[in-house]
Amino acid sequence: MTKKFRLRLFLIITLLALSFPALAGRTLALTHxxxxxxxxxxxxxxxxxxxxxxxxxxxxxxxxxxxxxxxxSARVVSLHSIDHPNDSSASGQSGQRRAWQAVILxxxxxxxxxxxxxxxxxxxxxxxxxxxxxxxxxxxxPQIDSPEAxxxxxxxxxxxxxxxxxGQGFHFMLGRSSDTPVVTVRGSRGNxxxxxxxxxxxxTLHEAKAMGFEAGGILYSRDAGQTWHASxxxxxxxxxxxxxxxxxxxxxxxxxxxxxxIVYRTQNGGKNWAYFGSLPKxxxxxxxxxxxxxxxxxxxxLLVGTWSGVWSSMDGKQWISLSGLPExxxxxxxxxxxxxxxxxxxxxxxxxKPGVYASEDFSNWSQLTPEPLRLxxxxxxxxxxxxxxxxxxxxxxxxSKGETQIELEEPILRAAGDFDSDIFAVQSTQQGTGxxxxxxxxxxxxxxxxxxxxxxxxxxxRVIVAGGFRTGIYRSSDAGQTWDTVLSNPAQVVPGSNxxxxxxxxxxxxxxxxxxxxxxxxxx
Amino acid sequence: MFEKKWLHRLLLVIALMLxxxxxxxxxxxxxxxxxxxxxxxxxQYGGAGVEISQGHFANHYVYSCPGDPAAHWNWGTQITTxxxxxxxxxxxxxxxNLFYLYDVGDFSCSQGNYWVDIYFGRYRYxxxxxxxxxxxxxxxxxxxxxxxxxxxxxxxxSWKTYSQP
Numbered sequence: 001m002t003k004k005f006r007l008r009l010f011l012i013i014t015l016l017a018l019s020f021p022a023l024a025g026r027t028l029a030l031t032h033x034x035x036x037x038x039x040x041x042x043x044x045x046x047x048x049x050x051x052x053x054x055x056x057x058x059x060x061x062x063x064x065x066x067x068x069x070x071x072x073s074a075r076v077v078s079l080h081s082i083d084h085p086n087d088s089s090a091s092g093q094s095g096q097r098r099a100w101q102a103v104i105l106x107x108x109x110x111x112x113x114x115x116x117x118x119x120x121x122x123x124x125x126x127x128x129x130x131x132x133x134x135x136x137x138x139x140x141x142p143q144i145d146s147p148e149a150x151x152x153x154x155x156x157x158x159x160x161x162x163x164x165x166x167g168q169g170f171h172f173m174l175g176r177s178s179d180t181p182v183v184t185v186r187g188s189r190g191n192x193x194x195x196x197x198x199x200x201x202x203x204t205l206h207e208a209k210a211m212g213f214e215a216g217g218i219l220y221s222r223d224a225g226q227t228w229h230a231s232x233x234x235x236x237x238x239x240x241x242x243x244x245x246x247x248x249x250x251x252x253x254x255x256x257x258x259x260x261x262i263v264y265r266t267q268n269g270g271k272n273w274a275y276f277g278s279l280p281k282x283x284x285x286x287x288x289x290x291x292x293x294x295x296x297x298x299x300x301x302l303l304v305g306t307w308s309g310v311w312s313s314m315d316g317k318q319w320i321s322l323s324g325l326p327e328x329x330x331x332x333x334x335x336x337x338x339x340x341x342x343x344x345x346x347x348x349x350x351x352x353k354p355g356v357y358a359s360e361d362f363s364n365w366s367q368l369t370p371e372p373l374r375l376x377x378x379x380x381x382x383x384x385x386x387x388x389x390x391x392x393x394x395x396x397x398x399x400s401k402g403e404t405q406i407e408l409e410e411p412i413l414r415a416a417g418d419f420d421s422d423i424f425a426v427q428s429t430q431q432g433t434g435x436x437x438x439x440x441x442x443x444x445x446x447x448x449x450x451x452x453x454x455x456x457x458x459x460x461x462r463v464i465v466a467g468g469f470r471t472g473i474y475r476s477s478d479a480g481q482t483w484d485t486v487l488s489n490p491a492q493v494v495p496g497s498n499x500x501x502x503x504x505x506x507x508x509x510x511x512x513x514x515x516x517x518x519x520x521x522x523x524x
Numbered sequence: 525m526f527e528k529k530w531l532h533r534l535l536l537v538i539a540l541m542l543x544x545x546x547x548x549x550x551x552x553x554x555x556x557x558x559x560x561x562x563x564x565x566x567x568q569y570g571g572a573g574v575e576i577s578q579g580h581f582a583n584h585y586v587y588s589c590p591g592d593p594a595a596h597w598n599w600g601t602q603i604t605t606x607x608x609x610x611x612x613x614x615x616x617x618x619x620x621n622l623f624y625l626y627d628v629g630d631f632s633c634s635q636g637n638y639w640v641d642i643y644f645g646r647y648r649y650x651x652x653x654x655x656x657x658x659x660x661x662x663x664x665x666x667x668x669x670x671x672x673x674x675x676x677x678x679x680x681x682s683w684k685t686y687s688q689p
Contacts, residue, residue, distance in 0.1 A: 082600035132612020195573040329590040349591030450634035470657035501632040
């Protein structure tokens, strides 16, 4: 062999090695697709402009035939429609869908599964992977097909609507519920998914459920986060809390219940709560965030960020939607206070004009950044740190006087402490939670964290509380250099998910924590 | 001379094979990085109304976390991750790197964009509770030769890169 030949051979082998993973996967997929059968050739893709949506029964026939061709004892254990890129909220109205996904398990003691995707009645994707053995019963052909199932579902629950979210339109599933074969139609109730299940043999209603929440609520501490107690606001989906800027011991909480946004208030530092007011139906049913600010006359305005706008009220009864902001979710709010009044910052995280907007009078807005940023407040609520969780390039220090662009070494999710003096605890997007000063940065808390808050006396006591994500509550008395686990299982105090959605210090001693709710399916 | 012809033919064959990959090369078009956590037990059905099982994952819901681009991914979205080990009902270890989106979580959006919550199963030893952090307790469980919640907790939280077709 000549030297040139050896070099060329080396380049070819390198090229082959680089493309091997994709080639191997493709070969594996093709192996299962090229079989003789009476169905249309599974390797054909529908290249014409016509679409061929199919029903649940037809989808079952196709995948069941594929299972029998593969192995005699193979069985279909999962079958449901999925979205095609061209689908919309109008899809599925006829009981037919273009795209379906099924799982076939190999014979008894199954260790191999095939995930098959059908588009227009043809197998478009077929991926095989090892799986654990588990008892998954075969799904037999349903007697009720998807068009009839949809008609029955709409009769059972007239408020049942197409889905617009992670799914588009009406979707159909074949499965089991308590060992009974069922056909399920998925749509929505309000803005959350809803499902109507019926007996696959005769169409009788099995259950109608909508996504909801259970458990969750508020805990409070009277010793700066060292010990925690249950409030009487429990079994509620609370998203955020905010202290009243003028009245000690008074705090507001916002949540969602029965498809409405509700505000609660405590006047004794978090122990006892009462209903304060509800937002109008036009505000929607999801509160992202809550703030409170004082105007120049000393009146307090509550602010709730929603999909429909930022809603403001002074009494919980009369609410107005602030004008001047672009369309889109007002996901994060923060107020930088001053004796003359507060400056409100709103992070619009989607839509045609996302970004951070600022206003002193709630009607005239200036766009500070064209990208949405997370907002963290300083211990004295006079400074706001606005950060891009995926980039260090865009970070701002915001106050009632103005804004300064700053440089960070890490992308930041949240921070708490004294931003003006450069001493604070920070949760990096990638590294964890730790201590930051102008001289050093160390990562000191590796558990997943969901919230951070600094004591209102932080400049003296350096106390920070970190709310965990399915872990516990942690406390530092040195601005995040070291941590103590003060509550390893918040659900033992207030049942919930142990995802601490929000924290707020009312004073150097009193702290409020929100234990998030868990997802459930409630009767519809 | 013979060597040159042979090399050219080999190159042509390889080029044709690469061209035929088509959609498979596109399978790695989107690459993302985010926190990975684990959960187990809990509801029988996830946010999509499908029975949640090993091979499924949860991420943010578009209605509660609109700022996360991954929250807009549809049900059934497939991702390819680093290999993740888990135990089946019989307690046997296996690994998988393909997961399908059929559930939602973290409604306060605390874990950042592109967060992935891997489902570890609903198995528990006979006599054990069907409880696990982050999900309704008691949940829906099967008896087996392992505890899926223990596996989920031991998985912890780690920053990983993954891809989506």
